[in-house]
Amino acid sequence: MATVLNVKGVTKTYEGGHQALKGVNLEIEEGEILALLGPNGAGKTTLISIICGISTASAGRITVGGYDHARDYRAARNLIGLVPQEINLEPFETVMNSVRFSRGLFGKPRDDGRIEEILKLLSLHDKKDNRIMTLSGGMKRRVLIAKALCHDPKILFLDEPTAGVDVELRKDMWEIVARLKETGVTVILTTHYIEEAEAMADRIGVISKGEILLVEEKDALIKRLGQKELLIELDAPIDAVPEALSSYPLTVSDEGGLIYAYDAQAGHTGITGLLADLREAGLHLADLSTRQSSLEDIFVDLVKEDAA
Amino acid sequence: MNWNAIAAIYRFEMARTFRTLVQSVISPVLSTSLYFIVFGAAIGSRIDQVEGVSYGAFIVPGLIMLTVLTQSTSNASFGIYFPKFIGTVYELLSAPISFYEIVIGYVGAAATKAFMIGIIILITAHFFVDLTIAHPVWMLLFLVLTCISFALLGFIIGIWAGNFEQLQLVPMLVITPLVFLGGSFYSISMLPPVWQTITLFNPVVYLISGFRWAFFGQADVALGWSVAAIVIFMAACLFTIGWIFRTGYKLRS
Numbered sequence: 001m002a003t004v005l006n007v008k009g010v011t012k013t014y015e016g017g018h019q020a021l022k023g024v025n026l027e028i029e030e031g032e033i034l035a036l037l038g039p040n041g042a043g044k045t046t047l048i049s050i051i052c053g054i055s056t057a058s059a060g061r062i063t064v065g066g067y068d069h070a071r072d073y074r075a076a077r078n079l080i081g082l083v084p085q086e087i088n089l090e091p092f093e094t095v096m097n098s099v100r101f102s103r104g105l106f107g108k109p110r111d112d113g114r115i116e117e118i119l120k121l122l123s124l125h126d127k128k129d130n131r132i133m134t135l136s137g138g139m140k141r142r143v144l145i146a147k148a149l150c151h152d153p154k155i156l157f158l159d160e161p162t163a164g165v166d167v168e169l170r171k172d173m174w175e176i177v178a179r180l181k182e183t184g185v186t187v188i189l190t191t192h193y194i195e196e197a198e199a200m201a202d203r204i205g206v207i208s209k210g211e212i213l214l215v216e217e218k219d220a221l222i223k224r225l226g227q228k229e230l231l232i233e234l235d236a237p238i239d240a241v242p243e244a245l246s247s248y249p250l251t252v253s254d255e256g257g258l259i260y261a262y263d264a265q266a267g268h269t270g271i272t273g274l275l276a277d278l279r280e281a282g283l284h285l286a287d288l289s290t291r292q293s294s295l296e297d298i299f300v301d302l303v304k305e306d307a308a
Numbered sequence: 309m310n311w312n313a314i315a316a317i318y319r320f321e322m323a324r325t326f327r328t329l330v331q332s333v334i335s336p337v338l339s340t341s342l343y344f345i346v347f348g349a350a351i352g353s354r355i356d357q358v359e360g361v362s363y364g365a366f367i368v369p370g371l372i373m374l375t376v377l378t379q380s381t382s383n384a385s386f387g388i389y390f391p392k393f394i395g396t397v398y399e400l401l402s403a404p405i406s407f408y409e410i411v412i413g414y415v416g417a418a419a420t421k422a423f424m425i426g427i428i429i430l431i432t433a434h435f436f437v438d439l440t441i442a443h444p445v446w447m448l449l450f451l452v453l454t455c456i457s458f459a460l461l462g463f464i465i466g467i468w469a470g471n472f473e474q475l476q477l478v479p480m481l482v483i484t485p486l487v488f489l490g491g492s493f494y495s496i497s498m499l500p501p502v503w504q505t506i507t508l509f510n511p512v513v514y515l516i517s518g519f520r521w522a523f524f525g526q527a528d529v530a531l532g533w534s535v536a537a538i539v540i541f542m543a544a545c546l547f548t549i550g551w552i553f554r555t556g557y558k559l560r561s
Contacts, residue, residue: 088395104316
């Protein structure tokens with residue numbers, strides 16, 4: 001698949017000296033859904049704002065569909081739709097007028113038929129002549145999506161699409177994203193809900209303190225989730241894995257016990273053999289427990305490591 | 309040029325005008341009528357003529373300028389400030405449009421509205437006084453240039469303003485006094501000599517004088533100065549807007 005968005009060495013330092021982004025590199029494939037996970041203040045919105053042209057980068061280069069986003073800004077921005085985090089809408093306008101305005105801004109001729117199609121996709125069609133101020137919060141969010149989609153972008157940015165949204169609407173939103181993917185739109189969403197990233201994304205990126213810590217296929221991450229650990233506490237603490245047990249993937253824990261990593265989904269975990277070999281090696285067990293790391297753990301560990 | 313975008317901004321702004329028709333059009337007409345009743349009829353009946361023109365007719369160009377200047381400034385400043393205030397400015401910044409196209413859309417709409425109001429006041433004036441316009445083409449030219457240049461000023465104010473008070477500040481504290489002291493209701497030759505000199509530092513004097521010349525063929529200052537004043541003012545506004553564009557002042561962080 002072709003790269004549709006390429007972010008290279010993008011930094012952002014604000015006037016006060018605060019460095020919001022520290023050399024971000026990111027490549028987005030056409031048609032994928034990437035979830036950018038990160039705690040508040042990690043730089044998610046700053047990164048999106050720079051890509052979309054709302055803020056300027058201090059350094060670095062961005063290409064969108066091969067177009068330089070500063071030099072060929074018209075061609076680059078034509079490919080992008082942005083759904084901002086805040087519900088920023090003209091309260092007195094009707095839904096239809098507001099979406100028409102957005103389509104016009106992107107240089108597209110008026111086409112109410114196309115706009116109505118989009119409104120239908122978002123279950124907004126019956127509200128098209130309503131003033132925005134009369135809509136519920138969830139409906140307003142849909143209007144924002146309609147405004148972002150009305151010029152048929154190739155890449156859609158959803159900045160915290162489900163922040164402050166009830167469970168039902170969140171599920172709706174996931175469905176909308178899935179439908180958009182079917183139509184070939186590349187979606188980049190930011191979130192701090194891990195569940196959301198798991199439900200929607202093909203790849204997951206973790207950003208913290210202005211740096212991308214990892215970008216990985218979701219499935220690979222899930223595989224990591226499949227990893228379980230058997231914690232073996234010993235009567236007498238040790239400081240190295242005994243020679244006799246070197247064939248097992250063992251590490252020594254902080255308490256002088258052993259940690260055995262295994263794949264819980266595999267048919268053969270190797271635990272029985274390990275326990276027999278432990279006795280053979282003359283080690284006495286005090287306690288056994290297992291632990292499964294979640295995406296949340298991975299995320300928290302990464303962010304913590306980064307903070308240290 | 310992204311003409312569709314300019315048209316979208318222009319239409320969106322004009323739609324606001326028509327949606328708020330009462331404030332937008334009827335209130336300037338009403339206030340102008342009040343000026344005519346108070347200044348034209350009540351006070352004017354005691355003033356014979358100013359430079360050979362009946363006082364009621366004499367104040368028409370000044371009245372139009374008073375309204376057009378405040379309207380074009382406040383329309384354009386509100387037009388760009390409101391998206392900043394409610395946050396919809398993100399759309400303008402992320403759309404494939406240049407800053408100049410944004411300016412053309414907002415300034416064009418604000419100037420159109422001010423121009424319309426100017427014409428409406430002119431028509432209203434016809435009901436109160438007899439008017440013949442000596443140089444109609446010049447009159448329209450002055451009106452259009454004034455609408456555009458003060459809408460440019462308004463746009464700059466809208467970008468600069470951080471709150472609604474600041475938005476009102478310049479129209480209220482600068483423009484209204486300058487227009488009142490710029491010879492809207494009198495000829496500056498009626499002032500004591502010292503004030504005549506001081507008045508020449510007021511740029512609005514040149515606008516009103518030129519505009520009045522287009523009506524009656526008489527001016528406080530030479531026509532060339534009036535044309536120069538408006539060109540210089542417009543150039544200054546365009547220069548400032550160019551600077552805002554280059555630096556992203558208060559728009560792009």
